[in-house]
Amino acid sequence: MSDSNSKKVFLIGPGYIGLEVMDRLLETGYSVTTLIRRQEAADELKHKQNVEVVMGTIDDLDLITQQTALHDIVIHTATADHLPSVQAVIKGIEQRAAKDKHTFYIHTSGCSFLSDDSHGEYGSDKIYTDTNPADLDARPDSSSHREIDLAILAARNKLGTKAKLFIVLPPLIYGASSHEKLSIQVITMARFALKHKYAGYVGGGKGIWGLIHVKDLSHGYATILQWLENSPETVSLENPYFFCENGTEATWAECANFIGKELKAVGKIEDASPREIPEQQYGDLFGKYSDVVIASNARNRAERLRQLGWRPRHTDIRQAFRYEELPILLKETGEFNGYAKEAASGSG
Secondary structure (H helix, E strand, C coil): CCCHHHHEEEEECCCHHHHHHHHHHHHCCCEEEEEECCHHHHHHHCCCCCEEEEECCCCCHHHHHHHHHHCCEEEECCCCCCHHHHHHHHHHHHHHHHCCCCEEEEEECCHHHHCCCCCCCCCCCCCEECCCHHHHHCCCCCCCCHHHHHHHHHHHHHHHHHEEEEEEECCEEECCCCCCCCCCHHHHHHHHHHHHCCCEECCCCCCEEEEEEHHHHHHHHHHHHHHHHHCCHHHHHCCCEEECCCCCEEEHHHHHHHHHHHHHHCCCCCCCCCEECCHHHHHHCCHHHHHHHHCCCECEECHHHHHCCCCCCCCCHHHHHHHHHHHHHCCCCCCCCCCCCCCCCCCC
């Protein structure tokens, strides 16, 4: 990729993860075209150098295919659960391959894919590693995000060395982004606590997840992209998976515990003690996916990124909640009625 287009990236989803990834790309000399739904968000980016905005949504499939066909690098950070947009990207990659144009595609999945049905009743001893792809491929096809990931794996098989398609599976992401955007899992639990005046967890609260600060995650994407640029085309036939975790883990009860402590400290709730959330209140969390997203076990190790020299550097989840996230959270107004989008997918 030595031509002038090799530093041009099409970014789908300039939100919590995507804007941090955009910052890393701009820092290292890339220009970015990004798909934006809201005019206010477009206005925030219009003064940024080397950023071009295309107005549309992830349902504008022809637009996604067209933009993919124009770019050597595509990164999807919008959602792990929108198959049509991924199919549109693949179509664009296939159009490029037909003209002997090579493409890098980095797709964002998530560790809900690893979720078990423990309902938080126990912490699992099972730890997945991204140097053992067979263990991941053995997961049920009904697992969360898997339908989308399987479409990418099928495209990899079909395209062979004509494109490099890889899947990033972040764990529980935390921390405020440089753009004052907030994460999903812990923040939804905190919004629930503010509304219901207690910090709660789903099920037994003993499920364990790996953790990553959003800024460390964005450096993970940059590390993968650099590796792709410097690797032979045959790497496209290798292991497709990358985890990105910082070596620490938390149970969901531990998350509820620090949420309760911090909300009590600022006078928002009277009792800091966490307790189990009744099922009839899951609508103020993640609805039918509450168990998968904030009760299960999903333990993993990012061995591949560490082998590439990536290292996590940002603060731990408790400090990030207190100093980064809570000040933003407390400025929010309006009624909270649960996480509005599909937080997961699959049936098991």
